[in-house]
Amino acid sequence: MAKEKESKTPMLDELETGPWPSFVKDLKQLAKRKPELEQALGQLEDSYQTNTNHWLGTVLNLDGYGGGVIARYSDVQDKFPLAAQFHTIRIIEPSGWLYNTAALRQLCDISEKHSAGILQFHGMTGDILMLGSNNEKTYTAGEELMENGWDIGGSGPALRTLACCVGPAYCEMSCFDTLGLTKFITDTYISELHRPELPYKYKFKISGCANDCANSIQRSDMPIMGTWRDKIQVNQKEVAKFIKENGENYVVDNVITRCPTKCIKLEKKKIKIDDSNCVKCMHCINVMHKALAPGKDKGVTILLGGKRTLKIGDTMSSVLVPFMKMETREDWDKLIQLVRRIWDFWGEHGLDHERVGEFIDRVGLGTFLDGIGVEPDPQMVKHPRSNPYIKFEEYTQPRIAGEPKESPNVVDKEVEGKEAAV
Amino acid sequence: MTTTIVKKKLAPRDNGAPDFKKMLHPLMAKNYGKWKYHEKVKPGIIKRVAESGDELYVIRAGSPRTMSVDTIRKICDIADKHCQGHLKFTSRCNIEFFVTKEKDIKPLIKDITTILGFPIGGTGHSVSNILHTQGWLHCNLPGTDAAGAVKALMDELYKEFINERMPQRVKISTSCCSINCGGQADIAINLQHHHPPKINHSNMQICELPKVTAICPVAAIRPINVEGKSSLEVVEEKCMYCGACHGQCPSMEIRDPKTDTLSIWVGGKSANTRGGPSFMKLATFGLPNNPPRWPEVSEAVGKILNAYKKGAKEYERIGEWIERIGWKKFFEVTGFEFTKYHIDTFRFARTTFNTSAQVRL
Ligand code: HEM
Ligand code: SF4
Ligand code: SF4
Ligand code: SF4
Ligand code: SF4
Numbered sequence: 001m002a003k004e005k006e007s008k009t010p011m012l013d014e015l016e017t018g019p020w021p022s023f024v025k026d027l028k029q030l031a032k033r034k035p036e037l038e039q040a041l042g043q044l045e046d047s048y049q050t051n052t053n054h055w056l057g058t059v060l061n062l063d064g065y066g067g068g069v070i071a072r073y074s075d076v077q078d079k080f081p082l083a084a085q086f087h088t089i090r091i092i093e094p095s096g097w098l099y100n101t102a103a104l105r106q107l108c109d110i111s112e113k114h115s116a117g118i119l120q121f122h123g124m125t126g127d128i129l130m131l132g133s134n135n136e137k138t139y140t141a142g143e144e145l146m147e148n149g150w151d152i153g154g155s156g157p158a159l160r161t162l163a164c165c166v167g168p169a170y171c172e173m174s175c176f177d178t179l180g181l182t183k184f185i186t187d188t189y190i191s192e193l194h195r196p197e198l199p200y201k202y203k204f205k206i207s208g209c210a211n212d213c214a215n216s217i218q219r220s221d222m223p224i225m226g227t228w229r230d231k232i233q234v235n236q237k238e239v240a241k242f243i244k245e246n247g248e249n250y251v252v253d254n255v256i257t258r259c260p261t262k263c264i265k266l267e268k269k270k271i272k273i274d275d276s277n278c279v280k281c282m283h284c285i286n287v288m289h290k291a292l293a294p295g296k297d298k299g300v301t302i303l304l305g306g307k308r309t310l311k312i313g314d315t316m317s318s319v320l321v322p323f324m325k326m327e328t329r330e331d332w333d334k335l336i337q338l339v340r341r342i343w344d345f346w347g348e349h350g351l352d353h354e355r356v357g358e359f360i361d362r363v364g365l366g367t368f369l370d371g372i373g374v375e376p377d378p379q380m381v382k383h384p385r386s387n388p389y390i391k392f393e394e395y396t397q398p399r400i401a402g403e404p405k406e407s408p409n410v411v412d413k414e415v416e417g418k419e420a421a422v
Numbered sequence: 423m424t425t426t427i428v429k430k431k432l433a434p435r436d437n438g439a440p441d442f443k444k445m446l447h448p449l450m451a452k453n454y455g456k457w458k459y460h461e462k463v464k465p466g467i468i469k470r471v472a473e474s475g476d477e478l479y480v481i482r483a484g485s486p487r488t489m490s491v492d493t494i495r496k497i498c499d500i501a502d503k504h505c506q507g508h509l510k511f512t513s514r515c516n517i518e519f520f521v522t523k524e525k526d527i528k529p530l531i532k533d534i535t536t537i538l539g540f541p542i543g544g545t546g547h548s549v550s551n552i553l554h555t556q557g558w559l560h561c562n563l564p565g566t567d568a569a570g571a572v573k574a575l576m577d578e579l580y581k582e583f584i585n586e587r588m589p590q591r592v593k594i595s596t597s598c599c600s601i602n603c604g605g606q607a608d609i610a611i612n613l614q615h616h617h618p619p620k621i622n623h624s625n626m627q628i629c630e631l632p633k634v635t636a637i638c639p640v641a642a643i644r645p646i647n648v649e650g651k652s653s654l655e656v657v658e659e660k661c662m663y664c665g666a667c668h669g670q671c672p673s674m675e676i677r678d679p680k681t682d683t684l685s686i687w688v689g690g691k692s693a694n695t696r697g698g699p700s701f702m703k704l705a706t707f708g709l710p711n712n713p714p715r716w717p718e719v720s721e722a723v724g725k726i727l728n729a730y731k732k733g734a735k736e737y738e739r740i741g742e743w744i745e746r747i748g749w750k751k752f753f754e755v756t757g758f759e760f761t762k763y764h765i766d767t768f769r770f771a772r773t774t775f776n777t778s779a780q781v782r783l
Contacts, residue, residue, distance in 0.1 A: 064435050100444060146433035
């Protein structure tokens with residue numbers, strides 16, 4: 001192991017060994033022709049040696065856009081002047097993170113020409129991240145990307161770049177067109193993605209079934225997950241084959257007893273399901289995926305309010321629409337309208353930096369449903385409230401000075417009629 | 423240095439998302455929404471069978487996520503040679519290559535492993551690639567690194583990536599500040615701060631002070647006057663060191679290279695299978711932030727995985743296993759100490775207490 005005697009990055013070099021592919025080895029190779037990257041690696045080494053970060057954040061926007069560039073300035077730029085400005089451009093990824101090589105090569109060429117030549121596949125939100133451009137090159141990179149049909153991702157208090165699972169492209173579990181819907185929402189609300197106008201960020205993640213491969217439920221404000229409302233499709237021939245291969249006990253231990261609602265049983269080597277009590281959790285289908293399949297009357301469950309730790313701690317999304325068809329253009333438009341009502345209500349009454357889940361916590365889910373014109377549904381809660389302190393609007397006292405009886409809610413709602421409820 | 427930039431006509435705006443239809447492998451386009459079942463061939467290789475009878479073999483390789491254009495071009499060369507020019511990235515930063523005939527798998531894997539050096543695996547009941555954040559390479563907030571921490575840990579977990587010998591799939595994430603953009607996972611490694619932000623009063627004019635005041639979840643920030651200039655102060659007893667203010671204002675420095683530590687959380691799950699999604703819970707804390715290889719973290723993760731492998735039933739995720747055996751047993755089999763810091767003190771703390779006489783003795 002004859003390493004150069006005086007490596008400038010001795011600590012990083014320790015990450016060159018070992019069986020997992022090393023980003024250090026890769027980037028060091030590239031740094032030979034990218035001096036700004038060599039300096040960024042020098043700065044990273046300094047961080048390793050001192051446990052101190054050296055990037056400062058600032059704002060940099062492309063003409064006409066209010067976000068999408070994560071601008072970074074080095075606080076040790078006297079030592080690493082070429083890495084003084086080292087920005088990231090977020091680029092909207094193709095639905096499902098599917099690529100052809102022509103598209104990837106184009107990203108490589110633009111990245112090589114205008115930035116440090118580092119790409120990340122992908123950011124936690126879903127974007128392609130292109131790292132290491134200075135102020136001027138950020139503009140030229142952005143123009144060249146958009147010239148070639150790419151678009152810039154979201155940041156700040158805006159709709160964020162969407163992400164979805166592979167869905168119908170190769171997964172048999174998929175209950176709707178995750179890839180198409182992701183593109184449709186992105187394109188329909190592209191202005192809201194580029195021009196921050198919401199109280200805070202709004203993320204969609206879209207999964208074809210409750211396996212939630214897009215990690216939607218606790219990483220997005222509005223998870224959309226595939227489901228069905230008829231019967232699980234059972235192929236008893238394949239059931240028999242599965243039992244023959246694995247034994248009856250295996251089916252009992254790993255399928256029957258694992259069903260959360262105990263709605264599936266084995267009778268004379270046949271699977272019987274009480275579909276009215278099935279919560280579409282996907283477990284039995286995952287284990288016996290040749291014998292069982294989602295039903296035929298498919299659609300989605302829409303949830304709301306998930307977010308990561310900042311401020312109030314993590315929140316899980318909760319059910320907003322238990323079932324909705326998601327097949328036709330009209331179905332998609334209905335979803336778009338629902339989102340618009342949410343944005344209008346939250347946009348008007350939400351506080352600065354208040355995610356929609358935090359907003360619901362503050363005003364109450366009941367008030368929120370009133371505000372967006374959706375009827376309450378028992379599927380929205382684990383159980384009804386157990387505390388008795390209820391402000392019934394019907395009993396609210398008239399205010400002093402003879403003002404008319406008024407609901408104590410934060411909303412003056414325009415009655416939208418029941419058909420507004422999806 | 424003032425270069426005059428000649429204003430060219432701007433490129434079109436609001437293009438929207440790229441057309442995914444152009445990205446689909448021909449067999450995906452042909453069988454879109456018409457897939458019938460899948461079969462595991464071996465770890466890292468899944469056969470997808472369409473209603474038409476078409477077969478697509480999906481070969482999954484681990485990637486470091488942060489890659490040079492050179493590496494990505496090599497990936498493209500391989501996809502051009504073997505996969506009709508198509509590939510996919512997964513939500514856990516793996517890369518999927520596609521072939522249509524079983525005999526084409528071997529030469530593809532040979533190229534992936536020799537040219538790229540990427541391992542094949544990450545499917546089924548394995549430990550998949552670690553979700554991670556930006557870290558010292560690019561964020562303005564981190565107290566530790568992300569890509570390096572993942573590389574170090576995946577070196578240790580390599581065998582678990584290329585095999586499927588866990589009771590159920592294991593997902594790991596890392597986060598380099600208390601904002602935790604790494605996400606919920608079966609095992610999460612997160613950075614923690616241990617004192618209130620240190621305020622740089624002389625630099626306090628650059629941010630919007632009311633915004634910083636408003637962001638504090640426990641209302642610990644209030645305006646003060648320092649030598650005639652408006653600034654902020656933090657009520658230290660209230661502050662819970664969350665760092666929300668630091669995200670808003672760089673003059674509220676929350677990080678400390680001497681005192682920041684790492685903690686490990688277990689039992690997060692996104693899938694709605696069986697008991698549904700769950701949050702992760704504190705397993706152990708106070709691990710040193712020790713680059714370049716964070717050996718204490720690897721050791722603790724190893725303890726959890728060993729105990730899980732030994733104790734869990736098939737199909738039980740880490741959180742489900744712990745729920746079944748109880749937290750008392752979890753602390754016994756991992757050797758971690760249960761302390762008063764494991765008991766929640768934030769909102770809804772009481773909902774996490776054992777409000778029954780059901781105890782394991
Ligand atoms: C200004 C400093 C910040 C930087 C540089 C930063 C950086 C990033 C990056 C690069 C990603 C992945 C982005 C993508 O895929 O498009 C990300 C995701 C994320 N960020 Fe930030 N972030 C910052 C502030 C914040 C703040 C203040 C919050 C808290 C509200 C936050 C919460 C998150 C979360 C939850 C994710 C993951 C989202 C997901 O899983 O979909 N970040 N951050
Ligand atoms: S979420 Fe469901 S449909 Fe989507 S890839 Fe996962 S298993 Fe398939
Ligand atoms: S999908 Fe889930 S709830 Fe429905 S029968 Fe199968 S295991 Fe039970
Ligand atoms: S976890 Fe914190 S420090 Fe790390 S990338 Fe996310 S916001 Fe930045
Ligand atoms: S660290 Fe968190 S709790 Fe402390 S002052 Fe800042 S925002 Fe408030």
